[in-house]
Amino acid sequence: MHAVQPSIPNAARGMAGRLHWPAVFAGLVLSALVFPLLMIVLLGYGSLEQDSDSIGWKGIDGVLLMVFAATFAHALLIGLPAFLWLRRIGRLSAARLAVAGFVAGGLLVGALGWPWRGGISGSSYSSSWHGRFVEMNRDGVPTVYGWLSWLESVILYGIVGIASALAFWYGWRYFQRRADARPSRVSDPRRHALPQQ
Numbered sequence: 313m314h315a316v317q318p319s320i321p322n323a324a325r326g327m328a329g330r331l332h333w334p335a336v337f338a339g340l341v342l343s344a345l346v347f348p349l350l351m352i353v354l355l356g357y358g359s360l361e362q363d364s365d366s367i368g369w370k371g372i373d374g375v376l377l378m379v380f381a382a383t384f385a386h387a388l389l390i391g392l393p394a395f396l397w398l399r400r401i402g403r404l405s406a407a408r409l410a411v412a413g414f415v416a417g418g419l420l421v422g423a424l425g426w427p428w429r430g431g432i433s434g435s436s437y438s439s440s441w442h443g444r445f446v447e448m449n450r451d452g453v454p455t456v457y458g459w460l461s462w463l464e465s466v467i468l469y470g471i472v473g474i475a476s477a478l479a480f481w482y483g484w485r486y487f488q489r490r491a492d493a494r495p496s497r498v499s500d501p502r503r504h505a506l507p508q509q
Contacts, residue, residue: 331399332491336392339484343391343476344384348376350472383476390416391480409477417473418466427454427462 394412398404427449438447441461448458 329492332488335484335487335491336395338487339480340384340387340392342483343387343480344380346476346479347383347472348379350475351376351379386416386420387476387480390420391477395480395484406478406481409481410474413473413475413477413480414470415473417476418470421469422462422466425462425465427458 391413394416395404395409398408398412435452436447436450438445439461440446441448441457446457447455448461449455454462
């Protein structure tokens with residue numbers, strides 16, 4: 313007697329079964345494309361081209377390529393481990409990956425832009441914030457506007473992290489399902505068995 317193996321639906325195979333690394337790579341590429349595409353859409357490619365001479369590049373394409381490389385490295389070093397960990401503990405879902413994307417997106421910007429750095433006494437700076445020129449740091453101490461500006465950056469990059477995580481999720485799921493739908497190359501040993509006499 314042969315034990316009957318339970319059939320795993322194609323949609324669930326990538327969650328617990330074999331992970332197709334080309335599908336993961338495709339998800340990483342889609343994830344890394346989110347920020348450069350947002351730059352093009354929100355800032356307008358035409359205005360980016362006008363500013364390209366001040367950047368010192370022949371065109372803005374080089375800047376977009378650098379942004380893509382940085383976001384790909386970010387997805388690879390922070391996003392991929394989060395994805396693999398959620399998958400390993402059996403908690404992988406679009407919502408949980410989106411939360412991880414928010415944390416990954418906001419964490420780095422939050423740490424690098426932390427306004428309380430024990431500034432030099434007597435040092436102050438001001439900046440434009442939503443059309444108003446406000447004091448961000450007074451006598452080495454962040455003002456309310458300094459903290460609000462920092463919080464706004466964390467939330468903004470966290471939202472970009474959510475978009476990147478969802479781009480990864482849907483890209484990975486699409487290619488994972490396509491790979492799961494392909495017939496297995498492992499041959500069935502019963503097909504080659506000799507007939508019973």
